[in-house]
Amino acid sequence: MKLQPLADRIVAKSLEAEAKSPAGLYIPETAKEKPQVGEVLAIGKEVKEVKVGDRILYTKYGPNEVKIDGEELLLLKEEDVLAVVKK
Numbered sequence: 001m002k003l004q005p006l007a008d009r010i011v012a013k014s015l016e017a018e019a020k021s022p023a024g025l026y027i028p029e030t031a032k033e034k035p036q037v038g039e040v041l042a043i044g045k046e047v048k049e050v051k052v053g054d055r056i057l058y059t060k061y062g063p064n065e066v067k068i069d070g071e072e073l074l075l076l077k078e079e080d081v082l083a084v085v086k087k
Helices: none
Strands: 009-014 037-043 055-058 064-068 071-077 081-085
Touching (some): 009 055
Antiparallel strands (some): 009 037, 009 071, 055 081, 064 071
C-alpha cells in the first residue's frame, strides 16, 4: 500500500455488509446500509489502541473516503474508532 497515515490516523478498509438478514431474508444491494466495520491496514505512529489487522467498529461520519490505486479506503482518527471487534 502506498498510503502511510500520520500521527493518530488509521487507514482501514470497509468490510462488506451481510447479504442476508438475521431472519434469513436476502437484502438487495440498494437496501444495504454502509457497514461501520472495517479492517485496519495501516496506523500512524501515535496510535495506541489498535493494530494492523484488527477489525474495528467506527463512527458513521468520522472517516474520510479515499481511493488509492482503484481501492476504496477509509482514513480516520483513532478517536473515531468505537471498539475492536473480537472473534
